[in-house]
Amino acid sequence: MKLGPVGDRSGLWVEGAVALFLIAFPTIVAFLNAGTDLATRILILGLFGLGVDLIFGFTGLLSFGQAAFYGSGGFITGYLLIHNIVSNSLAALALGTLAAAFFGLVIGALALRQTGVYFAMLTLAFGELFYFLDLSPLRNFTGSENGMPGVPKPVVPLGFTTLDFTSSMGTYIFVAILYFIGFVIARRIVRSPFGAVLRAIFENPERAAAVGHSVPRYKLVVFTIAAAYGGLAGGLLGMFQGYMPYEALSIDQSGEIIVMTVIGGPGTLIGPLIGAAVWTYLRQELQNIDAIAGIWKLILGLVFVLLITGFRRGIVGAILALTHRWKSES
C-alpha cells in the first residue's frame, strides 16, 4: 500500500473499502461454504496482526513473543467476565487490552535493549515465560492445560437498553466493529508524524537518531501499541469461542501470526487480514481432504518458505507491484 504523505487526509476510500468488505465478508465465506464463525476468527487474527504489522511491517521489529499479549489479554478479559467482576464486555475488553499493553511496556523495555536477531530471541523467550506462568504458577486462575471455559459472549449494557451480540452473526458484528476501529486507528498511526518516524527507524535507525528522534522511545511506544492490539484480539478470541485456550500463549501462536502477516504482506495493514484468511481457510479446507489432512501444516510451511524467498512483500505486495506495473505501462 503506497502510503500518502504525512498529514494527507485524502484516501478515505481505503477505510470505505474495508468497511464494505467487512459488511460483505459473511456473505463471501457463506459462498465458500463456510460459516460466519470462520469470518469472525479471521477478523480476530487480522486485528492481532495489525499490531504485528505496526512493529514488524512498519518499524522492522520482528517479535516472536506476541502470543504473550494475545494470551494475557484473553485470560484477563475472560477472568473478569467469568467471575462477574465486570459485566460489560467492552469494559472487560478494555481492561484486558490495558493489561496487555502494560505487559508490552515491561517486556518491550527489556527486549528493546537489543536489536535484530537478539530482539527476536528475547521476545521469544519472554513469550515462553508467559506460557509457563500460565501453565504452572497461575494455574488456579487460568486452568493450565484445560484452558478457561465459560467466557460469556459479548453483551453491552447501555443503561436504557442492552446490546446483545451473543448470536454467531452478532459476535461477528461485534468483532467487525472493533476490527474497523482498530484498522482506522492503525492507519491513522502510520500516516501520522509518529508513523513517519517509525518508517524512518525501519529504513535507517542511525539516521533517525541522528536527526534527533529518540529511537528507543518510539520503538517502545509502538511495541506497547502492538501489545494492546494483541490483548484486544485475545479478549475477543475468548468471547468468540466461549473458551480461552492455553495455546493462545504458545510459541506456535506467536509464529503463526508472523507467518500470516508475511504471507499477506507486511507494511500494508490489510496484509495480516489477507494472510489470516488464506491460512485459516486453507487449513480448514486441507484438513477436509483425507489424503493430505495430516500434512496441512507441512504444505503451508513450504508455501511460507517459498513466499519468503520469492515474494518478500506477500500477497498484497505482489498485487500492488502488479497493478503498479500495469499502471505505468498504460
Place this chain on the structure above:
Amino acid sequence: MSVHLIEAQLLNGVALGSILALVALGLTITFGLLGFVNFAHGAFFMVGAYAGWVVYTKTDSFFAGIATAIVFTFVLGAVIERVLIRFYYDRPKEDQILVTFGLGIVLVESVRAIFGGKTQLVQTPAWGASVVQVADLFYPQYRLEVVGIVAITLVTLWLILFKTRIGLIVRAGIDDALIVNILGINVHRTFLLVFALGVAVAGLSGVIDAPILAVYPDMGTGVLVQSFVVVVIGGVGSFSGAIVGGIVAGEIISLTTAFAPDYGQVMLYVAMALVLILRPQGLLGVEGRA
C-alpha cells in the same frame, strides 16, 4: 528437603546444562561465524534424535545411532545450505529468521508426517543403563556419560575452529569474505561447512538427549528457546559463554524444580531478564559484539 535430592538435582543440572551448552554452541557457531541465526536449530535437534532413534532400534547399537545422527544432519544441513540458506546471506536478518523459522515448521511437520505425532521412548543404551555411586548418592550412569560426550565434542569443536587451517579460513571469512576470496580461497565452501557443522552439533545434541527426553516432533521447540536463553545469559558469539550459560541455565532449572516445581521454567527467564538488566552483553560476552 533431603540432601540427596539436592545433590541429584545438582547433577541433573550439569547433565541438562551440558546438553543446553552444546545446542547453544551449535547456534553460536552459525551465528558468531556466519552472522546467521538459525531458528530451525531446534528442528535439527529433533531430526538428529529421530535419525539416531531409527538406527538405534534397527541395529541395537546406540553408537551407530549417534554416528547416523551426526552424518545425516550434517548432510541435510549441507543440502539445505545449498538449496536455500545461501540465497539468504545478503538478505536482512529478519528474512533469515523468517526463512529458518519456516524451515523449522517444514522439518517438524515432515517428521510428523513420516513417524506420526506419538512420543517414542528411547531406551538408555546398555553401556549407560546402570547406576553409579557419586559420594553417597546413586545416580544414573548415562547422564554422567552425556556430560563426557559433550565435553569431548566441545574440545573437538574448539580444536577445529581455533587450531586448524579450516577454522582459520572460517574466522577470516567472517572478518572479510572479499579479501579471503581474493586470496584464492573459496569462502562459500567454508560457509557451507560451517552451517552444516552447526546443524550436526544440533543433531548430536538431539540424539544424546533422546534417552532422557524421549522423541516427539515438537521436542526441539523448548530446547531452541532454552538455548536462546543460554546465549543471552552466556554472551553472544562467545564459545566459553555458551558453556557457562548452559551450565547456569541447567542448574537454575534443576534446582528451582527441586524447591518450587511450578517455577522451574519461569525462573530461567527471570534470570535472563536479570542478566539483561545488569549485564546486557551476557556473563562472558564482549561489549559491542552485538
